[in-house]
Amino acid sequence: MKKPNKKQIARIILILLVLLGTICIMYVPAFKSKLTQVLMLFRSMSVESIIGYIKSFGTWAILISFFLMMFQSVIAPLPAFLITFANAAVFGWWQGAILSWSSAMAGSLLCFYIARIAGRDFVEKLNKNFSLRKLDEYFDRYGKHTILICRLLPFISFDFVSYAAGLTAIKPIPFLIATGLGQLPATLVYSYVGSNLTGNSQRVMFGLLSMFALFIAIYVIKQIYSERVKRESAK
DSSP: OOOOOHHHHHHHHHHHHHHHHHHHHHHHHHHHHHHHHHHHHHTTTTTHHHHHEEEEETGGGHHHHHHHHHHHHHHHTTTTTHHHHHHHHHOOOOHHHHHHHHHHHHHHHHHHHHHHHHHHHHHHHHHSSOOOHHHOOOOOHHHTTTHHHHHHOOOOOOHHHHHHHHHSSSOHHHHHHHHHHHHHHHHHHHHHHHTTTTTTHHHHHHHHHHHHHHHHHHHOOOOHHHHHHHHHHHO
């Protein structure tokens, strides 16, 4: 009898984890209640609520924040910037930036491997609101630059891009490098602003930061396009 390879074993483990999660949601009221609370927390779009939630865990706050970021990564497209703002307010801007950056990296890598293990059909079912075909075109044109561009835009689910990247031939290390470089500027800016803002001013700054990210993305796209034109002209 042929022994299962590593990918088959990983797929079996993933299926078991999904089944376990489903059973907990259906038959463990406490688990379902906590999950519902976290989902409502994100849907409220309230930084103050997330700050209060993280602080309520006391010495476990850092770990809870880390898992919140990973959770939002898997359940795309929940807004990661809310956690980044909250981390800065709770832990300070540079400590919060490190926490947000590292946990987002871990979440992105988790999505990457889930997609690589589970395959395209699973990713499409998990993210019904996004078109993998469109992302396929971007990855074919720009490769790992796609990751960089999408991370700069706060309204594009980078978590879904992480899933899509797992379906390509991109290796984990180049993926992590592109992820880290792409998310670092926004993480630093969001963390610094988040540590100095409260109430309605956060909405104003989020709008300004969104415009800032858009300008950066346009510049990056223009540079990539110019390089492509130069390469085609040189042929």
